[in-house]
Amino acid sequence: MPIENKEPLSNEEIQKLEYPVDLLAGRIVLVTGAGDGIGRAASVAYGSHGARVILAGKTVPKLETTYDLIMEAQKKLGINAEPTIYPIDFAGADEHDYDQMSIAIEEGLGGLDGILHNAGVLGTRRPISGYYLSDWDACMNVNLRSGFMLTKAMLPVLERGPAGRIIFTSSSVGRNGRAHWGAYAVSKFGTEGLMQVLADEMDGALPICVNSIDPGATRTKMRARAYPAENPATVAAPEDHMPLYLYLMSSLSDGINGYAFSAQPK
16 A cells, blocks of 8 residues: 655654664665665665665676675674675666566566665766767766666566665756766756656555665765865765665655655755
8 A cells, every 4th residue: 555655854863763683674675786885885784684685787796795795794693685696787778678677586586675776877077068979878878767767667566565665866966967067967867857757656656665865975986086186084985874775775764755865964
């Protein structure tokens, strides 16, 4: 049954929550871009709270490292929810690839309870007047088009579950545009739009909650490429944001639908 909408907790309240080790027990969660940065941290956090995590991305050795980290954490916690690696290149995947992924997840794992859309590329930092179409399309394919196609393919599986979760990864430049952020900023504006439209379609119809997170300044390789002169020690580690990612993927966020969250403290 659909869940009545409610107001979300504040960041301060979310950070103070105590998450039981079985918070996500029995849930199957797909994380894209799971081999690095926030995707890896979220995968480990979900796996450490009982979820069976599907690690999706194009670089298998990185996914294998994430797999090992989850298994190590689960062993220490007495959890038995082995993750699954699903190699896929979001830059070139087509509709058939996503349909096959949906079939594989349903037949192999029996369902799906949540998606964290984390895979993304920075693209080229330059003025719109000098942007190459090939660079524009490459960024849009990963950051926006893949999120649409993956969500569309997975919705029938999510709809059969009791309370699905979809989290899109946004950015401050996808909420307030800034010069020279080009396709990346526009793709994130599109991501926010996709989240809002999908959340409104779910509202009152299905128990699926759809939200977005702007991680803000976070110690990732993408951040280092965007701000090469920045001291990484001055920004938050991906793990610092995990209370919010756990909150939105769990039953604690029942009824929280259509919100644009920021992981940064106010």
